[in-house]
Amino acid sequence: MQTPTLLTVLVILVLAGYWIGRQRSIQLAQPAGGIRFLRSLPNYYGLMAVVWAGVPAVLVLLLWGAFDSVLVRGMVMAGLPEQFQQLTAERQGLIFNQIGNIARGADPSADPALLAAAEHYKNLLQISVVARSIVLLSIVFAGIGIAYFYIKPEVRAREHFEAVLRTSLLTCSLIAIFTTLGIVMSVLWESIKFFRIIPPTEFLFGLQWSPQIALRADQQGASGAFGAIPLFAGTLLIAAIALIVAVPIGLMSAIYLAEYAKPKVRNTVKPLLEVLAGIPTVVYGFFAALTAAPFIRDVAHWIGNTFGWEVFANASAQSALAAGAVMGIMIIPFISSLADDVITAVPRSLRDGSLAIGATRSETIRKVIFPAALPGIVGSIILAASRAIGETMIVVMAAGLSAKLTANPLDSVTTVTVQIATLLVGDQEFDSPKTMAAFALGLTLFVVTLGLNFIALKVVNKYREQYD
Amino acid sequence: MDTTFKHTSVETSTGPVASEPTTLGTDLEQEVGETVGDAFVDDPRMKARNVDVFYADKQAIHNVSLDIGRNEVLSMIGPSGCGKSTFLRSINRMNDTIDICKVTGSITLDGEDIYDRSMDVVSLRARVGMVFQKPNPFPKSIYDNIAYGPRIHGLVERRAELDEVVETSLRKAGLWEEVKDRLDQPATGLSGGQQQRLCIARTIAISPEVILMDEPCSALDPIATARIEELIAELSENYTIAIVTHSMQQAARVSDRTAYFHLGKLIEVGATDKIFTSPDHKLTEDYITGRFG
Numbered sequence: 001m002q003t004p005t006l007l008t009v010l011v012i013l014v015l016a017g018y019w020i021g022r023q024r025s026i027q028l029a030q031p032a033g034g035i036r037f038l039r040s041l042p043n044y045y046g047l048m049a050v051v052w053a054g055v056p057a058v059l060v061l062l063l064w065g066a067f068d069s070v071l072v073r074g075m076v077m078a079g080l081p082e083q084f085q086q087l088t089a090e091r092q093g094l095i096f097n098q099i100g101n102i103a104r105g106a107d108p109s110a111d112p113a114l115l116a117a118a119e120h121y122k123n124l125l126q127i128s129v130v131a132r133s134i135v136l137l138s139i140v141f142a143g144i145g146i147a148y149f150y151i152k153p154e155v156r157a158r159e160h161f162e163a164v165l166r167t168s169l170l171t172c173s174l175i176a177i178f179t180t181l182g183i184v185m186s187v188l189w190e191s192i193k194f195f196r197i198i199p200p201t202e203f204l205f206g207l208q209w210s211p212q213i214a215l216r217a218d219q220q221g222a223s224g225a226f227g228a229i230p231l232f233a234g235t236l237l238i239a240a241i242a243l244i245v246a247v248p249i250g251l252m253s254a255i256y257l258a259e260y261a262k263p264k265v266r267n268t269v270k271p272l273l274e275v276l277a278g279i280p281t282v283v284y285g286f287f288a289a290l291t292a293a294p295f296i297r298d299v300a301h302w303i304g305n306t307f308g309w310e311v312f313a314n315a316s317a318q319s320a321l322a323a324g325a326v327m328g329i330m331i332i333p334f335i336s337s338l339a340d341d342v343i344t345a346v347p348r349s350l351r352d353g354s355l356a357i358g359a360t361r362s363e364t365i366r367k368v369i370f371p372a373a374l375p376g377i378v379g380s381i382i383l384a385a386s387r388a389i390g391e392t393m394i395v396v397m398a399a400g401l402s403a404k405l406t407a408n409p410l411d412s413v414t415t416v417t418v419q420i421a422t423l424l425v426g427d428q429e430f431d432s433p434k435t436m437a438a439f440a441l442g443l444t445l446f447v448v449t450l451g452l453n454f455i456a457l458k459v460v461n462k463y464r465e466q467y468d
Numbered sequence: 469m470d471t472t473f474k475h476t477s478v479e480t481s482t483g484p485v486a487s488e489p490t491t492l493g494t495d496l497e498q499e500v501g502e503t504v505g506d507a508f509v510d511d512p513r514m515k516a517r518n519v520d521v522f523y524a525d526k527q528a529i530h531n532v533s534l535d536i537g538r539n540e541v542l543s544m545i546g547p548s549g550c551g552k553s554t555f556l557r558s559i560n561r562m563n564d565t566i567d568i569c570k571v572t573g574s575i576t577l578d579g580e581d582i583y584d585r586s587m588d589v590v591s592l593r594a595r596v597g598m599v600f601q602k603p604n605p606f607p608k609s610i611y612d613n614i615a616y617g618p619r620i621h622g623l624v625e626r627r628a629e630l631d632e633v634v635e636t637s638l639r640k641a642g643l644w645e646e647v648k649d650r651l652d653q654p655a656t657g658l659s660g661g662q663q664q665r666l667c668i669a670r671t672i673a674i675s676p677e678v679i680l681m682d683e684p685c686s687a688l689d690p691i692a693t694a695r696i697e698e699l700i701a702e703l704s705e706n707y708t709i710a711i712v713t714h715s716m717q718q719a720a721r722v723s724d725r726t727a728y729f730h731l732g733k734l735i736e737v738g739a740t741d742k743i744f745t746s747p748d749h750k751l752t753e754d755y756i757t758g759r760f761g
Contacts, residue, residue, distance in 0.1 A: 355565060357597065359616075360590055360620075367606075372607045
């Protein structure tokens with residue numbers, strides 16, 4: 001049986017197992033006087049049968065999928081004549097691919113040894129599929145059978161099922177954790193390789209970023225400098241501009257929504273604001289590149305020419321200001337929506353207390369509600385900040401790629417994420433420092449955002465307990 | 469001075485009263501028609517006349533007329549949902565914060581109509597302070613909680629004056645000795661009873677003329693309650709106090725006059741001794757003898 005058929009049959013069998021378990025428990029309960037004499041409801045006996053039949057089957061299926069191809073490959077390669085056994089691992093891999101192609105009929109011309117191997121390969125695959133079906137079906141039948149004979153009125157099927165449920169929930173959360181760990185480990189591994197070539201001090205404190213490595217000795221303009229400070233500076237500059245735009249607008253709109261707006265207005269405006277978060281960043285990107293950046297450049301040039309200020313007159317077409325401002329618009333809903341929630345969550349009694357002393361609405365907001373909501377507001381700002389630091393698309397399109405160390409928002413800058421994207425795009429050697437630099441940058445970025453999230457959590461937790 | 473107040477028109481056939489399920493039957497509708505007892509006093513601080521309060525279409529208060537005398541403690545009692553808290557919140561216009569709430573009739577403070585256009589609600593609430601059911605200290609230090617009112621109303625100019633106001637208010641609220649060494653610590657760290665006394669001190673700090681208390685002891689243990697009751701007795705020398713309470717014993721202990729509310733109507737008002745010993749109205753008698761409520 002092929003995988004879809006097999007899965008369908010297994011599901012049907014397991015469902016049948018549910019029904020059998022349920023019926024069995026009801027049948028056993030009859031002599032005692034009905035299902036109230038069971039330790040658990042009939043459903044739980046059915047679920048117990050499902051667990052006993054289904055869980056081992058799923059585990060075996062997964063293991064089979066993981067080791068099947070490895071085993072088959074080993075057996076095919078072991079069956080090859082002597083001359084193939086002495087080849088290097090890479091060559092053997094190619095040979096195995098060729099055998100696979102022959103087996104699929106994609107490569108008709110080959111020597112007899114390989115043809116024989118392909119035949120062997122096909123047989124093995126068939127055997128594997130048949131064996132898998134037999135093994136799985138027996139497991140399911142065995143599971144249902146064991147459950148059938150195990151079910152007695154005094155069996156605690158509910159506790160049993162709850163325990164399985166708890167384990168599977170735990171497994172789900174572990175999957176997320178282990179995936180994160182896996183990502184961190186792979187990034188860390190490549191970063192360590194990078195730091196063997198480029199010392200960490202140079203990477204962290206170098207002022208020159210020019211990741212082009214000379215392919216030939218006489219190549220010009222390819223110094224290969226990996227000082228990441230210009231990137232960090234660019235990231236900070238753009239994130240700071242974004243926050244300068246987003247924090248006041250976001251907070252003010254949150255205060256308006258939470259304290260002043262009538263319910264009708266609030267129910268219209270809040271979803272509309274949240275639409276901003278739903279716009280794809282690439283759309284923001286071309287808005288920034290085609291509308292905001294030229295506009296800012298023209299205004300800067302006009303100011304520069306009118307007043308004779310060189311900084312303005314030299315404004316570049318791609319600017320940190322354009323990218324930062326548009327990014328600021330993008331993260332407004334993060335701040336406004338979260339801050340609105342925390343402001344609304346401030347107990348009504350605090351508002352009443354302040355109003356009853358004769359404070360005006362704005363005094364109440366500034367002196368009582370805002371301080372009480374501050375941890376949540378700080379949390380929302382830090383969340384928005386880590387979003388701004390991680391943003392790539394807008395910066396690629398509107399702020400340019402040149403790694404300049406500058407504090408001038410009218411100049412073009414680049415950020416960590418943009419450099420990661422450019423380093424990994426196109427044909428690259430995967431073991432050159434240029435490529436591995438992307439991992440080092442990724443690691444740095446990860447550490448920074450992790451730190452920010454950690455601080456946000458600390459701040460929120462530190463003050464949260466005081467207000468309840 | 470007439471001592472009994474008669475309603476000229478009372479809606480009995482429409483509104484929530486008629487639809488409210490009650491075991492007392494149709495007798496009730498005739499009985500609640502008028503307020504019995506002494507609704508008016510010689511020297512009123514506040515006067516309410518023909519006050520109706522609506523939440524959207526639902527009428528919560530029906531034609532209530534009542535005086536609060538100078539430096540007296542008036543307690544308002546009655547079963548849950550009888551409108552006593554709503555009436556209390558009308559006296560300092562805290563109902564303004566509820567959009568759907570509408571108040572008609574007149575309420576005056578020292579002869580000024582508090583619902584008049586020229587009345588500034590901020591200064592009204594500075595004159596008529598309020599203490600709530602649940603202690604609601606601000607998330608600030610003890611000192612800043614007390615200083616909050618004087619600061620926003622500009623009552624003091626120098627730090628030394630503010631220190632004095634804080635100390636005086638805390639002393640009056642009987643909290644000074646307990647907190648004088650930790651004025652800079654968060655008020656939320658105090659116990660429930662201390663928090664409630666802090667809220668009273670916070671109200672006293674702006675020197676109101678009237679203090680409204682909405683079940684100030686319902687979240688407190690008996691010892692803290694006794695402490696607050698003593699405090700109310702002390703405060704009544706200088707302030708006019710209106711207190712809503714669920715505890716009839718408390719009303720009997722702290723108040724000079726008692727008003728009994730039932731289903732949004734003021735049934736009977738009178739000297740506390742009289743209300744609790746020989747009430748004139750059957751509903752009042754039923755309530756204080758524990759027949760219902």
